[in-house]
Amino acid sequence: MNFKAIILAAGKGTRMKSKYPKVAHKICGKPMLNHVIDRTKESGVDDVVLILGHESDYVKEILTHECKIVEQKEQLGTGHAVLQAIDNIDDEDVILVICGDTPLIKAETLKNLFDYHVKNEYKTTVLTTTIENPFGYGRIIRDDKNDLHKIVEQKDANEQEKLVKEINSGIYCFDGKSLKESLLMINNDNAQGEYYLTDTVKIMRDKNLKVGAFEGSSIEELMGVNSRVELAKAESIMRNEINKKHMINGVTIIDPDNTYIEADVKIGFDSIIYPGVMLLGDTEIGEDTIIGHNSNISNSQIGNNTEIMSSKIVDSKVGNNTKVGPFAYLRPNSDIGNDVKIGDFVEVKKSKIGNGSKASHLAYIGDAEVGENVNIGCGVVFVNYDGKNKFKSIVKDGAFVGSNSNLVAPVIVEENGYIAAGSTITHNVPDGSLAIGRARQVLKENWVYKKNKK
Ligand code: UD1
Ligand code: CA
16 A cells, blocks of 8 residues: 655635746745655655646755656646546545645645544545635545535535535545545536546446545645735744744743744754844754844754854854854855854855854955964955956964954964954965064154144
8 A cells, every 4th residue: 555645735825916927936945845754754745746737847956855747738627637647546445635725734644634534434525624714625524324415616616505614725645446446437417617626526426336425634734825914924833833832842932923944944942032133945953042133044053052142043053052143145156164153244155163263353254264263353355256266275273463454365374373453465475474564654743833833
């Protein structure tokens, strides 16, 4: 037996008013389709078959898991969509059908649905829930023994059926063989002229096959995203869940309503996250670390016992016991060591800063390799660009770069080299040497008074 998922994502998503396919829109930093694929994988699905139509090339680009892709050229209904995948369905398969626009579904729910389906030996099991306002959904119609009888769409429902509050989630488990047989029997004789997947329930019932309904979920989790308003709502629900998960794991979040942590971020316990923080992409924060307000960190690793204050960090690494900010900017490929201080208005790009080094204020460090226990004074600029090409500078362990110096790359300051303040350094500095690269001070005594007399 193989557990396969067929994910429906061929629709246009007209109400998004977007040139991009609906399922590619992101929720907490990840395309909603990828959330659905991730959840199906977590629930134990072996293979994923994706039904794509509109902008399928664009959708293929965003995928992070290997999936079998089947094209549905015309969108003639959910039954027609699944029919396109018929060659990928084996008789012994258990098939999970789910839509690509339900990003809040939980792996546990899918697993429970699967277990219930297998345990009861149903040929199809529909995931259902009961809601106050069922308008728009397919209704679950039960027989006098309270067994599932059929599903009726909103537009096809009679007055009595419209009163039913138990709805079809659009998520199902099927027995492979029965699904294939009933897919071939669906017609489009209904209010929308579509081939409804939901008709398989009635078709199976008429063949005396066992069909069931599993009431195992809340409507929040089943929410479909069809518009930007729903996109924001789903984002808010998922954001709350993510923040809650971190708090349960031992992270302090001062104001969860104003903290934006994307789905794949990891945070160690006893770390504290202040309001307005955005932790994005593949970011990992260590233990006992403080992320101060309005910091924005993407795809970066931050160590333990470190403090980031109101700073922006992109595609970089920061070690342990280090302080960054306020108002520092670590651009891609910065690798900041342990016990380092990167102070206010310091910008670092594609540079390595060794353990114990300090750049406390107002510096630009680009394309550099800075050793351990180096002091970079206030206003130092690593002059890495000549207008055409970028060059690298090396400042070795224990060196001291005085305030307002320029290091014109490529240049090497050897160990314990000492640069006098205000120097422009264009030649290498040997170890332990003092380099002064500035005009000597000239003194003209009483010059001001003489000038004023004239
Ligand atoms: C469907 C169910 C309804 C259920 C609801 C839950 C049917 C007939 N109805 O209705 O009972 O309550 O979901 O949300 O299945 N799609 C394709 N190809 C198509 C048509 C649709 O890939 O030809 C995809 C869409 O992109 C979408 C999903 O299938 O992601 C659902 O299609 P949609 O037409 O929106 O179904 P609903 O009317 O919501
Ligand atoms: Ca529809």
